[in-house]
Amino acid sequence: MRNAQPETLTLDRIATPTGDVLLITDAEGVVRALDFAGYEERMMRLLGRHWPKATLVDGRAPAAVRAAVEAYFGGDLTALDGLKVRTNGTEFQRSVWAALRAIPHGETRTYGQLAAAIGRPKAVRAAGLANGQNPVAVIVPCHRVIGANGTLTGYAGGLERKQWLLAHERQTAGVRSAA
Template sequence: MTETLTLDRIATPVGEVLLVTDTDGAVRALDFVGYEPRMMRLLGRHAPGATLVPGRAPEAVRGAVERYFAGEAGALDRLVVKTAGTVFQTAVWAALRAIPAGETRSYGQLAAAVGSPKAVRAAGLANGQNPVALIVPCHRVIGANGTLTGYAGGLERKRWLLAHEGAAVQTPSRNRRLAGLSVSST
């Protein structure tokens, strides 16, 4: 039997969000409209053979996304997600959900949180394979030096999301010098 998933589109301050839910109301995918091909590729891995139909997500889910963008940083915390991944990936995604809004973690801290402190690159790869952006908050992972690093939705969007949640993010010292924000006395 083919599973039917619903694709909803929600306008946000940082672009339209694509929200995919199943008949039970679990979130199967969430991404930004400019990254729809990536979302579809990941969804194909997590829900192979599913049929995607346009429609409206359940009000509880849709409302949580709207409340998040209206300023309620914890609005997504209780949403149910359903993904398929390796044991390591699902552990990383669970660790991501444990990062509170307004806080960040480095990739090293993320790897340590899943009991594999030397698997920093693997944690980064699992982070990048997350099909449920925002709810599984991969944007809360930053570089070891406190600077922004890659984000599938783009660094400007990542910067906005972190600021929206009240997280402090540093600018690399090299960039601060280039921007004239600090002066060296050497």
């Protein structure tokens, strides 16, 4: 099932300890995309796939959404949990993205574990591709997925940022690193 096409989306920029976040919301305050400054081209490409007819305007996200993003980066790891996101990915992609949101703060999963979590243990490669097409970084925590050998693997926001996000979560949640 496809979600209704929004007419106008709002782009907000929020300063964080790991660089500015680009946050796109709709008129209802639902998050449609989140990425980091420097990766705006990628975000716009994904946004165009999901919402090709939407008009993007600069503005501020609703106060509650903005506050949740700021709170997460300030140490409240649960602040993003209640945020609504809306994407137009395939059913498979949306199942992967839902599984990402189920990974506890400060923990990681391998691509194989992610595929198994959606009941498709042989779809490791497809789960990895869906992970990479996630338009809502951090809120849908694709940074929590690592390689089978426990190493950090590609992250659309850069490996240094992935490392920062995982360290931030582990330190704040009091989780020991497996690596």
